[in-house]
């Protein structure tokens with residue numbers, strides 16, 4: 001004999017607006033939904049969650065720092081994510097680029113990241129684009145977003161994104177990690193210093209080995225930078 005279940009028509013509980021129907025007397029005080037734990041935070045609430053759902057974020061690069069960052073952006077429910085990366089997944093990435101597995105080796109990082117994150121949160125619209133950003137395609141690739149996350153692997157790439165952010169008025173978050181440290185810089189055009197203000201004399205190629213390969217990084221540093229980047233959004 002099965003236990004009696006409360007009956008009653010499906011209805012929307014006003015206190016749980018937007019979280020789907022609940023059943024009669026079974027209405028829980030805190031319905032266990034994907035975003036419930038963060039909506040309970042005073043700083044977030046349903047209003048903050050709705051803002052996240054309406055937000056459009058473009059992330060340039062899906063490497064170590066951006067792996068952690070992208071995971072968090074998708075997990076918390078940022079409504080639209082575009083991921084741009086021209087690089088392929090390599091075995092040496094897997095110590096810190098947490099979005100990828102051995103099955104992804106050889107595949108474009110943006111495409112692999114989008115697939116992985118769609119499995120994490122199907123509620124988020126995610127695009128993976130296999131492109132290298134430059135002055136000619138920045139407007140087309142990054143226009144119309146609420147935030148651009150800069151993750152280029154060269155000074156030139158970073159300055160292209162910085163210039164775009166200033167010209168378009170798009171808030172930019174820049175994060176980097178190498179060796180034993182990392183940092184996050186949020187640029188609000190017209191209100192804060194920009195990348196060039198903070199790093200006025202970086203030589204071209206900074207952060208790269210002579211052969212053009214990025215400096216080796218530990219997963220711990222990448223996660224630290226990515227987590228900080230996510231929190232500042």
Ligand SMILES: [Zn+2]
Nearest residue numbers: 193194196197
């Ligand atoms: Zn500046």
